[in-house]
Amino acid sequence: MRLSLPRGRHGPDGAGKTRGGSAVKRAACALIACGAAVPLALGAHSDVDQTKQYTSPAWTSEFTHAYQSEECLYHAIRSAVPKGAPIYVSTPSPAHTQLLAELSTLWAVPQENVAQADWALYISHETLAGYLHHKHRRFMAYHYCPSSGTLLSVKNLVQARHARHRADPIGRRQGRNHRVGHR
Amino acid sequence: MNAAVVLVLGLGVPGLLPALVAARRSPALIFLAPLIGAAMAAIAAEIELGVGGTMVLWYVVVAVTVNVLAAAWWLAFGRRTGWPGPPWYWSLITVVAVLAALAYPLTALRVPIIGRDPNSIWLTHALFIAGGHHALVAGLKNPVYTFDNPDYPPLVPAASALAFAFYGMGDLHLSVDMTVLLTACALGVLGAAITMAAEKSRPVTRAGAAAAAGAICLVGFAISGKFTISGYTDLLWATVAAAAVILGLVLPRSQQNLCLAWICAVAASLTKNEGLTTALIILILIAFRYRPITLPWRGPASAGSASVSRPSVSRFILGWAERAAFVIVPALPGLASAGLARRLGLQNAFFGANAHPALAARASATITAMEPYLRVVLVAMVITLAGCVVLNADRRRAGFGNPAWLWVGWVLSLGAIVATYVFGTLELSLWLKNSVNRTTIFAQLVLYAYIAVWLVIGLQGALGHRRENVAEVDASLHDPDQPGLAGEGSAPAEPAFSSRLLDDEGFY
Numbered sequence: 031m032r033l034s035l036p037r038g039r040h041g042p043d044g045a046g047k048t049r050g051g052s053a054v055k056r057a058a059c060a061l062i063a064c065g066a067a068v069p070l071a072l073g074a075h076s077d078v079d080q081t082k083q084y085t086s087p088a089w090t091s092e093f094t095h096a097y098q099s100e101e102c103l104y105h106a107i108r109s110a111v112p113k114g115a116p117i118y119v120s121t122p123s124p125a126h127t128q129l130l131a132e133l134s135t136l137w138a139v140p141q142e143n144v145a146q147a148d149w150a151l152y153i154s155h156e157t158l159a160g161y162l163h164h165k166h167r168r169f170m171a172y173h174y175c176p177s178s179g180t181l182l183s184v185k186n187l188v189q190a191r192h193a194r195h196r197a198d199p200i201g202r203r204q205g206r207n208h209r210v211g212h213r
Numbered sequence: 214m215n216a217a218v219v220l221v222l223g224l225g226v227p228g229l230l231p232a233l234v235a236a237r238r239s240p241a242l243i244f245l246a247p248l249i250g251a252a253m254a255a256i257a258a259e260i261e262l263g264v265g266g267t268m269v270l271w272y273v274v275v276a277v278t279v280n281v282l283a284a285a286w287w288l289a290f291g292r293r294t295g296w297p298g299p300p301w302y303w304s305l306i307t308v309v310a311v312l313a314a315l316a317y318p319l320t321a322l323r324v325p326i327i328g329r330d331p332n333s334i335w336l337t338h339a340l341f342i343a344g345g346h347h348a349l350v351a352g353l354k355n356p357v358y359t360f361d362n363p364d365y366p367p368l369v370p371a372a373s374a375l376a377f378a379f380y381g382m383g384d385l386h387l388s389v390d391m392t393v394l395l396t397a398c399a400l401g402v403l404g405a406a407i408t409m410a411a412e413k414s415r416p417v418t419r420a421g422a423a424a425a426a427g428a429i430c431l432v433g434f435a436i437s438g439k440f441t442i443s444g445y446t447d448l449l450w451a452t453v454a455a456a457a458v459i460l461g462l463v464l465p466r467s468q469q470n471l472c473l474a475w476i477c478a479v480a481a482s483l484t485k486n487e488g489l490t491t492a493l494i495i496l497i498l499i500a501f502r503y504r505p506i507t508l509p510w511r512g513p514a515s516a517g518s519a520s521v522s523r524p525s526v527s528r529f530i531l532g533w534a535e536r537a538a539f540v541i542v543p544a545l546p547g548l549a550s551a552g553l554a555r556r557l558g559l560q561n562a563f564f565g566a567n568a569h570p571a572l573a574a575r576a577s578a579t580i581t582a583m584e585p586y587l588r589v590v591l592v593a594m595v596i597t598l599a600g601c602v603v604l605n606a607d608r609r610r611a612g613f614g615n616p617a618w619l620w621v622g623w624v625l626s627l628g629a630i631v632a633t634y635v636f637g638t639l640e641l642s643l644w645l646k647n648s649v650n651r652t653t654i655f656a657q658l659v660l661y662a663y664i665a666v667w668l669v670i671g672l673q674g675a676l677g678h679r680r681e682n683v684a685e686v687d688a689s690l691h692d693p694d695q696p697g698l699a700g701e702g703s704a705p706a707e708p709a710f711s712s713r714l715l716d717d718e719g720f721y
Binding site (some may be wrong): 085101119124141 | 320323325327333344360427438599600667
């Protein structure tokens with residue numbers, strides 16, 4: 031049975047649009063709707079506060095510095111190490127080790143063992159004086175990210191091994207060679 | 214901006230036709246298309262991992278195949294169902310409301326935040342995928358990268374890899390932008406699902422539903438805190454899983470809702486391991502809701518059919534085969550990802566060799582840590598109980614699912630997460646401290662979404678239904694041309710289901 035109802039602009043406009051709804055029931059329904067609206071409104075308001083915080087100048091500055099530091103390291107790895115080179119990442123902080131491993135992805139190949147690597151990457155938070163102090167170490171290259179004071183140190187393990195081999199051709203320092211790996 | 218271009222052109226356009234076939238006039242259409250595109254990219258990444266080649270190449274193949282299948286399905290069956298759903302202008306109003314709500318939290322994307330997991334997991338995986346098959350396999354199997362949970366599914370990194378294919382790898386924040394925009398789309402789908410509860414309501418109720426849809430988008434960002442805006446994927450899987458619950462277990466049963474729920478479950482299963490577990494639970498419940506078991510003391514008599522009174526073995530087997538298909542088919546992409554990870558020997562960091570002996574203590578500590586994040590449960594329970602007392606008849610008449618479906622799904626999905634903490638081998642206190650605020654997002658969001666649905670049902674009760682609604686139901690009962698779901702013959706969708714209910718009292 032198809033009911034023929036007059037259609038208004040927004041659908042049927044017949045009177046009595048509810049089915050058997052008493053005033054009490056309507057009030058209860060309104061109460062449920064209001065009760066449901068309260069947690070939603072509170073949650074929405076909470077997001078407004080949070081977003082205000084995340085876009086505040088202090089947060090913006092902090093995260094911009096962190097991101098610039100990461101970008102700096104990303105490009106430093108690409109300029110310091112040839113593409114496809116096996117690298118060894120070693121930092122005191124696991125977070126820094128992870129960061130260097132992931133930033134070298136698709137450019138260098140992180141190795142689990144230093145013996146298999148041609149380059150070693152270190153990261154430390156240094157002052158500029160510390161950076162200049164380190165600068166004269168052999169077989170090392172340094173990249174300083176001023177935005178975060180992060181120093182990326184890159185050691186050429188191949189050159190270091192060759193130099194050690196030239197200085198000690200018969201391998202008297204076998205223990206050390208064994209540890210580092212002789213290629 | 215770059216991420217938005219990739220979202221629209223790279224993911225949205227290839228996903229538009231399948232989204233149109235699934236969502237029709239629903240406001241979910243515009244938000245669903247990029248999610249379908251991302252799911253197709255994830256499937257392409259799985260093929261890259263398992264077979265070879267590059268993700269971009271396979272993405273083209275998968276997108277063309279899915280679009281051809283969608284077009285074929287539309288030509289064969291879809292045209293008969295017409296364009297069910299609200300008027301176009303109501304869909305447009307809902308879309309505008311949701312976009313307006315999403316715009317504010319998305320302003321935080323101006324700040325280049327990258328979280329720890331987005332860096333170590335999602336960005337790294339995106340770079341692996343962008344590098345092609347060899348780089349992907351070598352990277353995931355490299356023991357140096359064990360910290361990045363190499364067995365995680367590929368939806369988010371595949372979308373980011375597509376963005377890298379568009380714009381190169383100079384901008385690391387692009388992957389975060391992609392994740393956040395996909396999360397926003399997922400929230401849009403959830404909001405649209407809530408408004409679908411008011412499809413046959415009066416304009417005031419629809420307006421209330423549109424407001425609730427906007428509110429749920431803000432609530433989603435609020436629950437997840439800074440995690441979403443810094444590129445974590447927890448809100449993404451939680452949102453699509455919550456949308457699957459609302460569409461598949463709460464809203465009236467229909468072909469459209471089932472299809473949308475499946476798509477959401479696919480997206481959840483391809484986003485994170487927790488998403489796969491939760492999606493499986495939801496899919497099983499959906500299978501039992503759409504293909505209910507006829508209880509011996511209810512079924513034959515209540516169905517009132519002579520053929521049903523002699524249930525044959527073949528009918529029994531067919532029923533279970535249907536239920537199994539309802540679970541396995543949409544879960545296939547997620548299960549394939551898990552299977553590939555297992556075949557390659559990829560292992561996450563949560564389950565080591567030695568199980569922890571103090572299981573009871575771990576369970577207690579886990580529940581204690583979760584408690585502050587689950588206070589919305591009380592509110593949801595009170596509203597559900599009040600709704601069941603006052604509006605149960607209205608709920609059943611409108612075809613909404615029994616609240617038990619949602620609560621069972623909620624308990625099971627939370628139980629799976631608790632079990633992960635209990636049986637995992639990581640040091641618990643640090644693990645909980647770092648993750649419990651994220652692993653409870655689904656449990657919170659699905660309840661907020663359910664509260665929003667009750668808001669709509671409450672408004673319907675307070676303001677009344679459109680009488681046209683009654684007329685439509687009466688008419689559909691006598692219209693032999695209106696199609697139902699597969700296997701339901703020519704009977705209309707809702708009445709056909711009604712004849713196979715678990716019980717006469719409307720446990721559906």
